[in-house]
Amino acid sequence: MLFNSFEFLIILPLVFLGYWFVFQKNLKFQNAFILLASYVFYGWWDWRFLALIVASSAVDYWCGLKLSTVDSPQSTANSGSSRINYSKAGFQNPDSTTVQPLTVVSGPLTKKKLYLTLSLVFNLGLLGFFKYFNFFIESATDFINLLGFQAHPSTLNLILPVGISFYTFQTMSYTIDVYRGKMEATKDPVAFFSYVAFFPQLVAGPIERASHLLPQFLKKREFEYQQGSDGxxxxxxxxxxxxxxxxxxxxxxxxxxxxxxxxxxxxxxxxxxxxxxxxxxxxxxxxxxxxxxxxxxxxxxxxxxxxPYFSRDIAEFWRRWHISLSTWFRDYVYIPLGGSQVSRAKAIRNILIVFLVSGFWHGANWTFIAWGAIHAALFVPLFIFEKNRTYLNEGRHLIPSVGEVFQMFLTFSLVTLAWVFFRAAxxxxxxxxxxxxxxxxxxxxxxxxxxxxxxxxxxxxxxxxxxxxxxxxxxxxxxxxxxxxxxxxxxxxxxxxxxxxxxxxxxxxx
Incomplete structure (x- = not known):
């Protein structure tokens, strides 16, 4: 169901009226109603997709409960550790706080690591199968043919579930944060399932963190005129x-x-x-x-x-563009790899990984990887010369200087060049x-x-x-x-x- 469709124009007021005038007095009923509305919204494209989002929600809800009941050396090991300062990389921080790396305790596989691994393998397995299976088969076939051998691939006609990349990352953030001890696991399945399937941002973000959105499902909500007006x-x-x-x-x-x-x-x-x-x-x-x-x-x-198109360099652009994704990769990929608190070579490696994975996240095509590689090539020189955090404010002058206009024009031109790879077949x-x-x-x-x-x-x-x-x-x-x-x-x-x-x-x- 599209936001700019006639169906959404009809359904949104009905959901709004039921939410505030029928179920407002009971939080569980209110959450259940929003969950039902979210599943109707998502199932509008193809009801078969609902099985995937329900399965992903169920697995991570169960893993979260298990993570909360298992003790691990993880918490002790992290309790006295210093927090990584990732600011040198120039990535946007949504809550202006530092974030602990995903430290993995050496030694045998603990139960806590086992439940986290189960969550990650299940979610990334679903994402990889539906989004990248044919890409890997076709790429392997092309490589074999390049070597002079004949390969005949057998691919599946898979339908890509709408928004799977978004809700997969959203639900994984929950188990990772519970594992880290950043938040407690919820025992309210309706609230958790509603958090994963929340229809306004279900299919194209923002990719919300459980630590930010989930608590909002657990507390009573009152309608506020100013909030509704802003909406x-x-x-x-x-x-x-x-x-x-x-x-x-x-x-x-x-x-x-x-x-x-x-x-x-x-x-x-x-x-x-x-x-x-x-x-x-x-x-x-x-x-x-x-x-x-x-x-x-x-x-x-x-x-x-x-x-983002008023950015004065590529680093500033990435602090302004798709912030929920760039900060997700920062917190769950860049920092666990060591962030910028490693050697210069490894820090550059970490940046390259983030940009390439970000490109690949967008789709199963080499064009997206090329798009990520171009942005990495533009970002790394700023990092090497420590210019990637030059522009941290948005500027308050109504009339920009000639230098700022040139910087914005140059940045936009480079971004536009990269968009050609993103758009091309x-x-x-x-x-x-x-x-x-x-x-x-x-x-x-x-x-x-x-x-x-x-x-x-x-x-x-x-x-x-x-x-x-x-x-x-x-x-x-x-x-x-x-x-x-x-x-x-x-x-x-x-x-x-x-x-x-x-x-x-x-x-x-x-």
Whole structure:
């Protein structure tokens, strides 16, 4: 079920009314109702997917209970250890606290490690089978054929369950944090299953930590007008970014990438630029709608984007882009590998691993690995010369300096180059696309008027985000300006939203 669908427009108010007016007095019934709504929302795509999310939830709920009842030398070993300072790597920290590494006690396999291993193997096994099985078979076949042997692969026609990468990482964070002693295991199965399947952020994030979201299911919630108002503003802005910016850009981007061999150089350049804004409007729009919808039900989700295209270098970009994923890899991959508290060579190795795994997380294609490798190549020099934490504030000047404009332009250009690999069907197509920008006729057949709506929508989005950067909502200060501003956004959505050619959210495929 899409956020920008007619079905969601009907179901959301019904769930809201039942949640607050029928089940508000009983927390367990309220959680059970939100769980039922979440399963209906998820099963709307394919009811068979429900078996996977229920199984993943059940395994991790059971492993969490077992982890809480087993003593291990782990807790003693960690109690006196110093915490790793990962700030040198320049990764965003959501709660401004240090995080302990996933220390593994040497010696025989303890029961505590056994239950954690069971959780990780089960979840990563499901993810690997459904998302990467065919990729590994096909890659192995290509390698064997490259050696001169004939291989005939036998692959499965697997349907990728919607959002499996998101809820798998979300539920794994629970067992890892219980193992670390960062949180206690919950004995409330309804609350835990609701945490895993919470429909606003189920299929495309933000990837919430159990330590942040799960406790919100365990305490009584009261409707607050301001929280609901903020939620509606976020939903409104998210819809604008999705149906006005992203979907209109998609109408231009898709035919350019599908026919890049015959497009002019200027069309190819425009296609790459518009895809940068398409994927941002699409993904950050989803996150805004998810966070806003959660607020309607009394929940606070973490911020997932902070105006990333105003970044002045790649390190700052990654502190602002898909924050829930980058911080997940920081806490559960980068730090356990030693973070930056190791030799310079090993620290660089750790950074490379994080970026490559992040790329592979996005999909079973070498293009995503190449995308991660490009960002790693751009990030590592900043780390080596200790420039990766130069820009930790968002800047408060209304008019940026010439130097800042150049830095933002350069960073955006590098990010856009990498997006070509992300969007292309293959490495060869990505290289051919970039080569076409340089080698094809630069203006033949190009008509700027075709792109006017997309460019106007992008310009409006960037103007609002620059004015309100550092804030999560459209924070108009004066009442008259506020109503005019909201009315203008609503009218823009109604008149210029691509409702007759709706596009799936890009990150649903991940």
């Amino acid at each position: 509606m503003k976020l939903i409104l802005w998210g819809l604008f970014k999705k149906v006005v910016v992203a979907d209109n850009c998609a109408l231009m981007v898709n035919p350019i990438f599908e026919n890049y061999q015959t497009a002019s150089g200027l069309e190819l350049a425009m296609g790459a630029i518009l895809f940068s804004f398409q994927i941002y409007g699409d993904f950050s729009g989803y996150s805004d709608i998810a966070i806003g919808t959660a607020k309607l039900f009394g929940f606070d989700l973490m911020t997932n984007f902070r105006t 293959s490495i060869g197509d990505a290289i051919g696309y970039l080569n076409g920008i340089i080698s094809h006729s630069f203006s033949e057949g190009f008509r700027l008027s075709l792109y006017s709506l997309s460019l106007a929508a992008v310009g409006m989005m960037l103007a609002f985000e620059w004015i309100f950067r550092g804030k999560q909502i459209l924070a108009f200060q004066f009442p008259t300006l506020r109503y005019v501003g909201y009315a203008g956004v609503v009218m823009t959505i109604l008149f210029f939203g691509a409702f007759f050619n709706p596009q799936d959210f890009i990150y649903f495929q991940f």
